[in-house]
Amino acid sequence: MTPQTDREFNKLLESIAKTLDISPTQHKLAVERYQAVGNWLDADNSALKAYQPQIRPQGSFRLGTVIKPLTEDEEYDVDLTCKLIINKSLITQKELKKIVGDRLKENEDYRRMLAPEKRRCWRLQYAEVFRFHLDIVPSIPDVQTEIVLLESKGVSKAIANNALCITDNETWDYASDFPKSNPEGYALWFYEQMKVEFQRKKILLAESLKMSVEEVPEFEVKTPLQRVVQLLKRHRDIRYGKDNDKPISIIITTLSALAYENEADTLLALQNVLSKMYSFIKKDSSGQYLIKNPVNPSENFADKWNENPRKATLFFEWLEDAITDFKMLANKKGEGLLEVSKPLKRYFGESIVSKAFNDVAAQTLKEREENKLFMQTGTGILSTQNTPKSIPVPQHRNYGSDKE
Template sequence: MVTTQLTEASRILEQLAQVLDITPSQYRQAVERYKAVGSYLERVDSPLAPFKPTIFPQGSFRYGTVIKPITDRDEFDVDTVCLLQLTRQQTTQPQLKKMVGDWLKKDANYARMLAEEKRRCWRLDYAEATRFHLDILPSIPDRYQWLIDMEVPLEFARHALCITDKETWSTDIDWPRSNPEGYALWFERQMQIILGQRRQLLAEQLQLEAKDVPLYEVKTPLQRSIQLLKRHRDFTLGDDEDKPISIIITTLAALSYREEPDVYSALQNILQNMTQYVLWKDGQWVICNPVNPLENFADRWKDSPRKATLFFNWVNQARLDIGNIVKRQGLFEVASAMKPIFGETMVNRAVNQFGEQYRQLREEGSLRMQKSTGILTTASGIKVPNHTFHGRS
């Protein structure tokens, strides 16, 4: 009975994560938009063309963990990096930022869409119907030997970047450093077995090479768990500025993941173990960037202790909330446990889709009912007859 309940809970959580995900058309539209920007930046008459500009996604869009905003009125963000082949001797942060911004302003459409200059990036606000904005972070390659010296694998270190940040322009910081692609590759490594299996399966369906299937199109239990945890955080903590940031949730979840094959098992293990990777060193909490040991994702906790308190409280509450789901029997009870922590609208959508899948299984003759509990399953049990709506003949 417990196994059946776990299976049902995992299926419903998987369905909810699918509902939380942006749609395939939104993904394709976002990819088309940032590729169009890339084509414009490298145009033959562009002053950036000699520096071979490339643009690529970073953050949750790159990892496949982006989620819809709480309300349909809000936008989701697509974070990208604009990489120019320049050295630190050839340009400065302000010059690099201005080069990218000035060329965007040369195009009438991009000039109209350009938002007020951000701290690190330029932002393009697309039409209301698309409900997303595109952040473009100017960058140049970093000399990465220092990462190799700190035992960061070459496959991650070689993607290191120097980025722009207005808050450092008047300080003694030469160039802030980042490594979004190295982090994304590390993230893939944390789920490489099941990712490889699912990517290969999807590649066969799409008639592509596995390497050509983008990560955001492949959904593993780790990716789905992170989506659910981010939704739980957003719904239960609302607009609280001290709530856990996504990179912390993503990093700790990836460190805790052990290739679990289903969402519930992955969530349970992640929530049970993620706090062990939050270390106390030299009077402060530390969550190291796995591809840059000098970067502490929890550095702001020192000046804002409430951030740490809220994080640990949130993890404890999430453990209780997720554990409560599997204690419920039947779809109605499970949905009732999910609504207060994920939101009624999204849960209703997930339940409706889940019910439709069961209807199809019933019509195919694949649906069974556990005799002792009445729980519906595709495993052993009493076959659930198809509805005819006219009684027995």
């Protein structure tokens, strides 16, 4: 592809990823709902008040990589931690889970919305119109000795300090310790991987919105890394649907972040990430697959691959397909939008791609009307880049019957 076709193709991929986003209204509503839960848990009459309960987003909602569900009747989940300041020597997993659940049940609305108890969390199921649920994982800070241990393994102090102990009802009857987690530490690591591009995008967005950089909400900034993760997750979902052995998001996200080198556009980032993913999948001395959690090297994200080989098989199958699909797609770019749209619809879904194409067309029309659109002589490719070999595309003027 030429630089001009690269730019147009990049614009199309970014539009598809943007179409995968939940709406600003959905995001705002989810934040309002989980903040309300936090206020209830921390109210003056709450038995949890003394433990300073804090509700924080985790997972894709925190990372800015949420994607819409495949179908209209599916919900997206908002993963949260509820951290209580309690020394783990003073409470068990079961007790921690119970006191959070008991407080939720004291609220008539939350009691009605509570789903049957999940393995690690309490789920609040919102009305169908909202299309989301909140998954609240009770947690407490990990002890200082564990934090020091993480630091000795190369984890920064800023990340290690966010280490948590969580609940898991499949382990609490026999485990000698709480399961470990560090979702906020992972988010800090993820944002560090894209720090350069995130800051650049934030400055550009601030300029376009005529506000200070500090005023720009983090969730409104989208880097190529976040867009790549969204695109790859949807490509996986289209291929494997609800298959329980399909590649899991944490592995796709981690490998993408490790491979990302702050590329400035989505197309280049996608190409580079796919070409480098394999290099971050290791095997230990006994031949077991190993993908270390970057904020807790003792945790292996690929541990289930070793227990269930089909999970590894599907991951490598998916990765090979993604590499092949996007190479083939890049080769089709010069054949026109119709030819490009056919494979895109197979990879991301017909409605998503149709909307993305319409959005790009609308943006192109706007650029044309604002005299910001140019055509490359010899190729006919449209671009916002004014080069020595380009000519401006004139505004379209409709002289209809009123001029006759």
